Amino acid sequence: MAGYIPIDAKKALKKLREKKKPVSISAVAALVLVLLFTVLFMRKGDLKLPECKDCGAYNPISPVFPGSLNKILNDEAFKLSSISHLSGAVQIPTQVFDNSPDPTGKKDDFLWRNFTVFQDYLQKTYPLVFEKFSFEKVNHHGMLMTWETENTKGKKPMAFLSHQDVVPVDPTSIEKWTHPPFDGVYDPKNDYIYGRGVVDCKLLLISQFESLSKLIEDGFEPTTRPIILSIGFDEEAMGSKGGAKLAEFLYERYGEHGLYGITDEGGLTAKTPEGDYIGMVIPSEKGYVDMFITLDSTESGHGSIPPVDGGAIVIMSKLGVSLYNDPYEPTITTNNPALEFLQCAAKYSPDYLPGLSKAMKSKSQSKLLDATSSNLNIAYLFKTTQAMDIFNSGVKANALPEQATLVVNHRIGLHSSVNATKDHVLEHVLDLAKENDLSVSVVYADGAKEVVKPDGKHGNFTVTLYSSLEPTKISPTAGDALYEIIAGTTVNTYQQTLFNPHGNASVYVSPFLSTGNMDMKYYGKLSDRQYRYTAALLVPDSNIHTVDEKTTSKAFLSSIAYLYQLIPNIDAMSADED
Ligand SMILES: [Zn+2]
Incomplete structure (x- = not known):
């Protein structure tokens, strides 16, 4: 725990008494009081709040290329045509599955052929975009599109990411959908557009094509x-x-920090x-690691003679319980972008979390952590989480299993690391290994193996690390040219009549943190300015990744309108930047 030095008042007092020098009673009393105060009030350490720009201090950027902004937000025909384009994209089920084989690019590549159909659809729907942009395929289905003009040659490009794939629909859940998941139905009565991927991530992808197509039609050129x-x-x-190969390809072409x-x-x-509105711009992601913990037990055999230790299932269950009972400690570090978000919420939306404003004023880490604990989405921004997602063991009712496997998924807090997370798990594994006479080894993500405890008569624990990813770097926020353009464009978007009909809503912009990871995790070396942010209006019941995934036309239009302004704003306002 950062900033927390445990103080044992009793021990401190004993030491004082042991000192040969005579100490006056009043001096001891004063020291005791100081120690008591320290123990009572500073257990979690005081917070040093970062000096950050007020989230309400961003001025709207009047678009450098106003063009069709009004039309995008207020024209019924534009709205319906863009919705039909999004609906068409949803109708092509670009589902992706875990452990799918690599694409071959061949016509009979059954698993990936929908991606070819999807790209044909984009080419047919957005001919202007494909006329201006060059289109390269990376690893068969990765789309790299580049718009370069005479004037922009040799300059650092601005890159916009998104993805074509969607999470699969569980066939047993189709009945539960209001409209079939791959129909892309728009219901004007409630303004919802339904379908798998309509939020993640076809809303962003289609917004990019809609805004660029309109910009080209209106005469914009970078x-x-x-x-x-x-x-x-x-x-x-x-x-x-996809993302990893695209990032590699771009790195080959543009080099380190080759993108603006x-x-x-x-x-x-x-x-x-x-x-009011608050744009949450994400300059960093938590880290990630899956740990596959396997116990190969020698205590298997006939179910009629169970071993004293209970066998693989019992020991692995004990491990699960022991990890669960030892959650990771939350820590608020001043560089955590979510702290700025809390400062913003405390000032402008005091009811956002009960007790938040008071806790922020107290500058006490423990009080602030208490205030965040009521909302897991916020609480988890300050700690590493562990989720037990797979448990496998046993094949027969009368046979003790040879093996048990537990998979623990971790999202690593900004203040921590893959190694610290591994150590935490290993501590529990070693305790059980000692108790049950088991050996322990670790297999790292690069395949390297380490024997941590060599001897074990009853079997072996193997902890295998998969997909390990350290928390990402934190991109600059207030004061950085690109961040300020993103913020000012957000403010201008939400001051438009569609979102702010009475003109009295404020628009705030604050950094935030992501508990999940995106394709951007592969782009680390390409630019220091990395923002996971679409500015789209949040739809509270959007059901991302589950039944009835849906968005609204308002959210969709907010995304198109924002990008329509942002692209020319960056082109005009980042001119002096490297
Ligand atoms: Zn996504």
Whole structure:
């Protein structure tokens, strides 16, 4: 725990008494009081709040290319045509599955052929975009699209990421959908557009094509830097075939820090209970590691003679319980972008979390952690989480299993690391190994093996690390040119009549943190400016990844309108930047 030095008052007092020098009673009393105060009030350490820009201090950027902004937000025909394009995209089920084989690009590549259909659809729907942008396929289905003009040659491009794939629909859940998941139905009565992927991530992908198509139609052309669309096809399955390959390809072409900036899916703009808006721009992601813990037991055999230790299932269950009972400690560090978000909420939306404003004023870490504990989405921004997602063992009612496997999924807090997470798990594994005479080894993500405890008569624990990812770097926020353009464009978008009909809503912009990972995790070396943010209006019941995934036309239009302004704003306002 950062900033927390445990103080044992009794021991301190004993030491004082042992000292040979005479100490006056009043001096001892004063020291005891100081120690008591320290123990009572500083257990979790005082918080040093970061000096950050007020989230309400961003001025709207009047768009440098106003063009069709009004039409995008207020024209019924534009709305219906863009919805029909999104609906068409949803109708092509670009589902991606875990452990899918690599794409071959061949016509009979059954698993991936929908991606070819999807790209044909984009080409047919957005001919203007494909006329201006070059289109390269990376690893068969990754889409790399580049718009370079005479003036932008040799300049650092601005990259916009998204992904074509969607999480699969569980066939047993289809009955529960209001409209079939791959029909892309728009219901004007409640303004919902339904379908798998309508939020994640086709809303962003289609918004990019809609806004660019309109910009081209209206005569916009980049003059400062090339524009890149980098669109993966397996983001929902770790992105190793799509996002990772696209990032590698871009790195080969542009080199370290070769991109001016990058945006990806992630943060949205939420409406506060007060009727204001807050754009949550995400400059960093938590880390990640899956741990496959396998116990190979020699205590297997006939079910009629169970071993004293209970066998593999009992020991592995004990491990699960022991990990569960030892959750990771939350820690608020001043560099955590979510702390700025809490400062913003405490000032402008005091009812957001009960007790938040008071806790923030007290500057006490423990009080602030108490205030966040009522909302897991917020609480988890300050700690590593562990989720037990798979448990496998046993095949026969009368046979003790040879093996048990537990898979624990971790999202690593900004203050921690893959190694610290591994150590935490290993501590529990070693305790059980000693208790039950088992050996222990660790297999790292790169395949290296380490024997941690060599001897064990009753079997062996293997802890295997998969998909390990350290928490990402934190991109600059207030004061950085790109961040300020993103913030000012957000403010201008939500000051438009569609979102702010009475003109009295405020628009705040704050950094936030992501508990999940996106394709952007592979782009670390390409730019220091990485923002997971689409500015789209948050739809509270959007049911992302589950039954009745849905968005609203308002959310969709907010995303198109924002990008329609952002692209020319960056082109014009980032001119002096490297
Ligand atoms: Zn996504």
